[in-house]
Amino acid sequence: MNFHVALKKVVDDSYDIEIGYKLEDKLVEDIENGLVGEIRNFAIITDSIVEKLYAKNIVSLLKARNYKCDLFVFEAGEKSKTRKTKEVIEDAMLEKGYRRDCCIIAIGGGVVTDLAGFIAGTYGRGIPFINYSTTLLGAADASVGGKTAVDTELATNLIGLIYQPKKVYIDINTWTTLPRRQLSSGLCETIKHACIADKEFFKFIEDNIEKIFDFDKAICTHVAESNCRIKYEVVMKDEKENNLREILNLGHTVGRAIETVSDYKLLHGEALSIGIVAEVILGEKLGYVTLEEKERVINLLENCGLPIKIPSYINKEELVKKLYTDKKVRNGNIRFVFQKGIGSVMEFEGGKYATVISEEEIKKVIEVM
Amino acid sequence: MNFHVALKKVVDDSYDIEIGYKLEDKLVEDIENGLVGEIRNFAIITDSIVEKLYAKNIVSLLKARNYKCDLFVFEAGEKSKTRKTKEVIEDAMLEKGYRRDCCIIAIGGGVVTDLAGFIAGTYGRGIPFINYSTTLLGAADASVGGKTAVDTELATNLIGLIYQPKKVYIDINTWTTLPRRQLSSGLCETIKHACIADKEFFKFIEDNIEKIFDFDKAICTHVAESNCRIKYEVVMKDEKENNLREILNLGHTVGRAIETVSDYKLLHGEALSIGIVAEVILGEKLGYVTLEEKERVINLLENCGLPIKIPSYINKEELVKKLYTDKKVRNGNIRFVFQKGIGSVMEFEGGKYATVISEEEIKKVIEVM
Structure with a gap:
């Protein structure tokens, strides 16, 4: 006996990339204007370098507007792009009470956006995420295509997902600190x-x-x-x-x-x-x-x-x-x-x-x- | 400056569920008839109980038709539904040379199909998978909806994906060994x-x-x-x-x-x-x-x-x-x-x-x- 599961449908994963200088305020303004709907809980994922340069400031801006907001920081570098880092951040997010009704904001270069996008794609079977790109590589590599991944001992970028962000910000001002x-x-x-x-x-x-x-x-x-x-x-x-x-x-x-x-x-x-x-x-x-x-x-x-x-x-x-x-x-x-x-x-x-x-x-x- | 990425499209994830007795030969026949296209490499994921009962036989059937085919077995039970088991199987698949041009066949109950579906969804950013369900729970729970996941210390089924199989087999004969x-x-x-x-x-x-x-x-x-x-x-x-x-x-x-x-x-x-x-x-x-x-x-x-x-x-x-x-x-x-x-x-x-x-x-x- 055969049973057909019909799952043909129209999917709209469209999003905007905004290119400009110092886009922190624009990010917060977009969120207030409903970029990710009614969500009020934001997990900010960044690395140990970008944390001090840009991420802490964005956390302050969001907290000032009464959003729940926590920083999840891993050590900067491609070596951190692993299943282990993914697991540590997931557990920290669970520990802090993040459930399905949250949004991830990735602030950093390709390693941050690859890793954070992958976490977003599998957290609660997929939560929204926003990329705030702070490197030229991010502009080139991490903003179009939706590719997210981690590395393993035996292969680079082989474990991951195609998962689209809600919006990408390319802040050219951040290139000056590279x-x-x-x-x-x-x-x-x-x-x-x-x-x-x-x-x-x-x-x-x-x-x-x-x-x-x-x-x-x-x-x-x-x-x-x-x-x-x-x-x-x-x-x-x-x-x-x-x-x-x-x-x-x-x-x-x-x-x-x-x-x-x-x-x-x-x-x-x-x-x-x-x-x-x-x-x-x-x-x-x-x-x-x-x-x-x-x-x-x-x-x-x-x-x-x-x-x-x-x-x-x-x-x-x-x-x-x-x-x-x-x-x-x-x-x-x-x-x-x-x-x-x-x-x-x-x-x-x-x-x-x-x-x-x-x-x-x-x-x-x-x-x- | 804003740049719009238009990603509206029609996605067809439809598939069949086949309900019957002793469907092993039907599975192999479907594969020969192109169920997953030209793919000739099959990673069979199962647990320590189903391995002996049904999985080994399916491996033999596929090998007899010259498909590359390996068994990846984890210890039976909900306790195995973890990121760690996922990682161990991924590494074993990489070690055995499985790349993007392969298909996963999950043979077992809900734990096997949840875990194997999640692996399939993130291996090479998504490879095809087939569910061969050997439990009544599989028939009820794991065959429609595409939910895949693992458990963590702090939450059940919170890390995972919605990812659809290419086909689901519900072999009622297998219920007799439950x-x-x-x-x-x-x-x-x-x-x-x-x-x-x-x-x-x-x-x-x-x-x-x-x-x-x-x-x-x-x-x-x-x-x-x-x-x-x-x-x-x-x-x-x-x-x-x-x-x-x-x-x-x-x-x-x-x-x-x-x-x-x-x-x-x-x-x-x-x-x-x-x-x-x-x-x-x-x-x-x-x-x-x-x-x-x-x-x-x-x-x-x-x-x-x-x-x-x-x-x-x-x-x-x-x-x-x-x-x-x-x-x-x-x-x-x-x-x-x-x-x-x-x-x-x-x-x-x-x-x-x-x-x-x-x-x-x-x-x-x-x-x-």
């Missing part, structure tokens, strides 16, 4: 977006490196906007065109692996930079980019203060082994996304955007880096 | 469904207790079908009519609390039985059920081998305290769902199905139980 190394790291996802989708934006970054590092408002706003736009267009098209989203993985085959093998001594963007260099070297060999384009990409990364060589402390054998844990691996084969010149991507047989590269070829590239 | 106590426990959710939605079905159970415990095929099939139908109708109507789903929580205010306070010495259905008794005693006081209806409910529970008194080892003060962790608690108030006679539920002001009951009133009832 260490230069973090800002460079964030820029790498920006450069990746330019490489896969926007030749003009690539040129714009080349022409404005100094102004970005000087926090020129107009320039930084354009960077944040372009990031969101490119990622959004890719994610939207992916709804219809399967696999397109895979192009966002440019540079990540080697990048993710080296990030893990470095034991997170390399920041995500730094590891990604090395991954993009590996990708353009391979791409030039295969005729997907010209020698000149390859050099433009490598120069831009370098001029933004990003590493373009594999650090000497990296065990290259371990790195090659790690490539097999990449999420793009199919039937035991390592796969790469390639840019086509600058501002476009290669499309392979069967509408695929990632193609198999033999371990031999990869080893040759890794050897010369 | 200990009588487990069968009684499963029947309690069935009785709950009858109490809230189907007077005739309530009568049917009263008239057929013996035949259910004798595994009469026609009777058991009707029980499984009615369970799915009632729960399905409630869950479906809830899509339009907010809160209706809350009626499935009948008996759970006290039931969930006593289950935890008993440290899971009480099975879920046993705890629920005591919870339903508390609910009808309160309901009779408040005029929602007659004395006769109250007695019919209590008698049916007792005749099905279910407890109707609070065991002496339960600390009643601790039990009252625990009530405040119930998911229906709003603004610190304990809330109950009440049946209206037999086969219907009370609706309160503002279209709510759960109403506040004072600690005083609850204590009085708990004292006499």
Whole structure:
């Protein structure tokens, strides 16, 4: 006997991204105007650095308006993005009496928004959450797509959810407190977006490196906007065109692996930079980019203060082994996304955007880096 | 500057529930016919009891057809429904090379399907899963609604997801290997469904207790079908009519609390039985059920081998305290769902199905139980 459970329905997960300077008051104003309905309980999740810089202030603003509000702080860094941290925060929230009628506000960079979004997605089987992004990487990476996750010993970002926030705030003012190394790291996802989708934006970054590092408002706003736009267009098209989203993985085959093998001594963007260099070297060999384009990409990364060589402390054998844990691996084969010149991507047989590269070829590239 | 992310779309999570005898071959046949597409890697999650009874056989059947297939077994019992067990299984799956291109098959009762569904929902940000239900409770509780979860020290089922299976198999043959106590426990959710939605079905159970415990095929099939139908109708109507789903929580205010306070010495259905008794005693006081209806409910529970008194080892003060962790608690108030006679539920002001009951009133009832 068969019983059919019909669950076809229209789901609306739409939300706004607001890009601007000092958006703390706007956040509180939006909440008062019903951004998350009648909810009056807010769990603020942040890391040990952002706590003092921005999170405490937002807690004060909310408390002044009589919202129940507590800070849940974990140690800054990718190493905290674990199931253990998730568990500790969940237990602390339960301990403080947070139930289903609460909202999470994530204040911080990609680690905070990834982790807090995952907690929100499984707390009480899903409670609303708001992202208040305090890094350039957040603007590029954590604001569109709804990807949340934690890392495990054996895989990066493999345990997680697609879960959409109610709103994302990108506060460009917060970039001024970023260490230069973090800002460079964030820029790498920006450069990746330019490489896969926007030749003009690539040129714009080349022409404005100094102004970005000087926090020129107009320039930084354009960077944040372009990031969101490119990622959004890719994610939207992916709804219809399967696999397109895979192009966002440019540079990540080697990048993710080296990030893990470095034991997170390399920041995500730094590891990604090395991954993009590996990708353009391979791409030039295969005729997907010209020698000149390859050099433009490598120069831009370098001029933004990003590493373009594999650090000497990296065990290259371990790195090659790690490539097999990449999420793009199919039937035991390592796969790469390639840019086509600058501002476009290669499309392979069967509408695929990632193609198999033999371990031999990869080893040759890794050897010369 | 505002940027709108439009994510309105049609989602189809429909699936079939198949109710029958010895469905192992049907499961494998469905997989060969593309139930989960081209996937050839199957992680079978089960508990230490069901492993030997049914899971090993299904692994053999799949391996004989050249599917990659591994068993992931945890110790039977509600105490295993934890984030720790989830983590151990995830790591074992990663260790064995399971990536995004795999499917989970949950074989077991509610603990297995709750836990395995939650793992599936967050593994690789969501992989397909199939439920092969081997208990009456599974038929009643784990087959419609998509609720998955684990327990924590401080709350039952609070960390989890709504995540739908690709198909549910209810194999009535497996009920024959259930200990009588487990069968009684499963029947309690069935009785709950009858109490809230189907007077005739309530009568049917009263008239057929013996035949259910004798595994009469026609009777058991009707029980499984009615369970799915009632729960399905409630869950479906809830899509339009907010809160209706809350009626499935009948008996759970006290039931969930006593289950935890008993440290899971009480099975879920046993705890629920005591919870339903508390609910009808309160309901009779408040005029929602007659004395006769109250007695019919209590008698049916007792005749099905279910407890109707609070065991002496339960600390009643601790039990009252625990009530405040119930998911229906709003603004610190304990809330109950009440049946209206037999086969219907009370609706309160503002279209709510759960109403506040004072600690005083609850204590009085708990004292006499």
